[in-house]
Amino acid sequence: MKDLFFRENVLEILDYLEEGLHIIDKNGIIVYYNKFAQGIDGIEREKVIGRHLLEVYPSLTEETSTLLTVIRTGESMHKKEQTFLNYKGEKITTINTSIPITSKGKILGALEISKDITTVRQMSEKIVDLQNKLYNNKKEKNTIDRAKESAQFTLLDIVGENKEMIRLKSLALKAAESDASVLISGDTGTGKELFVHSIHNASSRRYKPFITQNCAALPGNLLEGILFGTIKGGFTGAEDRPGLFELAHGGTLFLDEINSMPLELQSKLLRVLQDGTIRRVGATNTIKVNVRIIAATNISPEEAVEKRQIRRDLYYRLNVVSFEIPPLKDRKDDIPVLTSYFINKFNEKLGKKVKGISKGVLNIFNNYEWDGNVRELEHLIEGIMSISDGEIIDIEDLPYKFRQHKKNHELHESSLSEILEETERNLIKEALKQTDHNITKTAELLKIPRQTLQYRLSKLGL
């Protein structure tokens, strides 16, 4: 009975999983195969169940198959990458978590959940190939053009008169003179990327490659191959391919969202920083590289270390020069300059003649939270300028939530005075009742001059 329930209900639910699911018995025979797995492999379920795993996946072997390895070792494997050819000859890459199914200490079979990352892998490899081509082509171009294409911004693009921002800009110039690693932190939209570009462009590496990799964009094992490169090996299905460290040789490698990099990979990164050599995935020899590392996080690095998102040893190594860019709400003195900078920018871009913002708008800007920081301000101004034609941006031009902000203020003010008026009215009415509407006596009771009472009476319409 229980068995029936399990088969009819639970197994059906597994068909709705967005991940492939395989179950094999201890002899390697496939006993369960969900719908999503069919999609990955391009085979119908009926043709798979009851057959040996290697018969269905001939490009795998006892050694390379994660499921068979689990049967052999009895130990589960987490997030292992596996590449195989499916029946159509397509190269598929999955990330597998495989666990043994045991009873009374005996292995009965194994279960595996696989995420198809084929497209992610293809895309990331394509990016490396393109980077590679880009730099090889660019060798023929003149060096200044090359630098422009890689890191666009310079320190001149960082607008800001706030004291701390000026200190950070001069720190960027100093950092550019050395090869020391740099760690930049700040909330989203505060301008981290601007600083990274500026440091590269102010350094002697400016005519050399500038390469960015977002560490949150790829799963750990792919990221490793992308950063360090791979060598050809049937085992992983990898090709001979240089990694970004090799491509960035002589230049700067920007590792964005470093706190998303798996800790294991962080320790490999630490080794590169310490001895200046890398090893391609699967290779035995090492390659010397000369790359300057700039890393960024959008939470405070100390917090990232506390939360075990950044290894402490790597943090000390990276944090040789550190930039903490303050959020916009903590540098309100920059709001006017940034606003007029963006107005000029979009006047040019959109062919408009906006002169500035009204006092009311500035007031609202100064009281606003700016969770999206400078990026939010930039988008706001672009949005307003693309639909309005006035010379001065006024409160009416602002999106609803900004005007709402203002209205709320007004509402609170008026309701407070309303409450006060109501209280006053009640007090006076009560006193009038007690004195039988004798004005002099009422004024005495309320301890106010008679004239004042008369004025209040007419004001309150009593």
Ligand SMILES: Nc1ncnc2c1ncn2[C@@H]1O[C@H](COP(=O)(O)OP(=O)(O)OP(=O)(O)O)[C@@H](O)[C@H]1O
């Ligand atoms: N001080 C500044 N002067 C001029 N433009 C700025 C400034 N700070 C940020 N910007 C602009 O704001 C936008 C966001 O900046 P940037 O991409 O550097 O932010 P970020 O800190 O890297 O954000 P995220 O964490 O979301 O990646 C960009 O268009 C950038 O040009």
Ligand SMILES: [Mg+2]
């Ligand atoms: Mg950024």
